[in-house]
Amino acid sequence: MKNLLVLLYLLSAVMIVSCSKSDKVNPSPQDILNKKISDILPQQYIDTLAKLGLTVNQGTTPPNVEGAFSIAPLILKNSNIKTDYPGKSFHDASVKFFEQSTKDFGIKLVGKFFLNAADTSITTAISGSGNNFTVYGKVKSVSADKSKFAYFGILLSGTKDGTDLKNVTYGIINIDNKNGTGVFINEGQGRVAYDKDLVSGPINFDAVSSLKNRERVFLAAPSKP
Numbered sequence: 001m002k003n004l005l006v007l008l009y010l011l012s013a014v015m016i017v018s019c020s021k022s023d024k025v026n027p028s029p030q031d032i033l034n035k036k037i038s039d040i041l042p043q044q045y046i047d048t049l050a051k052l053g054l055t056v057n058q059g060t061t062p063p064n065v066e067g068a069f070s071i072a073p074l075i076l077k078n079s080n081i082k083t084d085y086p087g088k089s090f091h092d093a094s095v096k097f098f099e100q101s102t103k104d105f106g107i108k109l110v111g112k113f114f115l116n117a118a119d120t121s122i123t124t125a126i127s128g129s130g131n132n133f134t135v136y137g138k139v140k141s142v143s144a145d146k147s148k149f150a151y152f153g154i155l156l157s158g159t160k161d162g163t164d165l166k167n168v169t170y171g172i173i174n175i176d177n178k179n180g181t182g183v184f185i186n187e188g189q190g191r192v193a194y195d196k197d198l199v200s201g202p203i204n205f206d207a208v209s210s211l212k213n214r215e216r217v218f219l220a221a222p223s224k225p
Contacts, residue, residue: 029060033105036125040138041153041175045190049171052078052192055157059129060105063160068096068205071168071195079191090193093170095156096205097135100126109137110205115152115172116141122151131160138175143183150180150187158200165200169193 027035037046050056072092076084091113100107109121121137128134134157142149153175158168173190174180 029105033060033125033127036105037127037136040123040125040136041173045153045173045175045188046136046155048080048188049153049155049173049190049192052080052171052190054155054169054171054192055134056155057128057132057134057157059127059132061130062105062126062128062133063131064100065097065107065126065133065135065160065165066100067163068094068203069165069168069200070094070203071170071200073196074193075196077169077192077194079189081185081189081191084191094203094205107135109135109154111154114154114170115139119154121154133158133160141180141184143180148180148183150174150184151176153190163202167198168195168200 046056070092071094074090074093076086076088076090078086093111093113095109095111095114098108105125105127107124107126109119109124111119113119119139119141121139124135124137126133126135134155137154137156139152139154140149141152151174153173154170156168156170158165160166169192171190171192174185174187177184177187
């Protein structure tokens with residue numbers, strides 16, 4: 001009886017090790033997505049934006065959102081920055097998504113006036129199901145004199161409807177401010193804004209004109225009283 005119990009124990013251990021190795025060799029789509037998102041920004045920052053009203057659409061079957069879209073008029077929904085107030089308006093933004101992958105949930109993002117006059121995500125992922133999606137990006141923002149910088153997480157959620165995006169909400173949050181103190185909002189501070197008319201139509205992204213750097217107000221640190 002004792003020998004039988006030992007044998008069963010050894011068999012169980014072998015099965016656990018085998019399953020563990022199998023998971024690493026053949027990770028599930030959800031495992032691949034989770035790893036990609038965690039490489040972009042920690043879960044705590046996603047949770048912060050969710051508490052501020054950002055809907056995070058989960059799932060491994062997001063719609064194809066490739067294309068360029070106008071996100072305007074852009075209104076603040078909520079913020080954890082004392083000087084902000086709901087209803088505050090921001091510069092009209094635009095975004096271009098391309099090279100979306102169904103294998104590793106990668107996607108590329110370039111934008112205007114989400115963070116700066118021009119934004120390019122260092123690394124990006126997409127989740128969702130049906131027509132609902134959330135894009136996760138990590139963007140480096142550099143001060144005007146190039147002496148300081150910070151890393152921001154940017155999330156965009158919405159619904160793909162034909163050639164349009166609908167109900168677009170997006171959030172930005174400072175995820176690494178050790179080289180940006182005094183220039184950017186503090187680490188952990190973020191904002192959630194939305195497209196007021198609820199429809200973000202397609203545009204020719206390359207034809208969108210950029211305004212001067214002095215008009216980049218979205219990431220400014222709160223002014224001192």
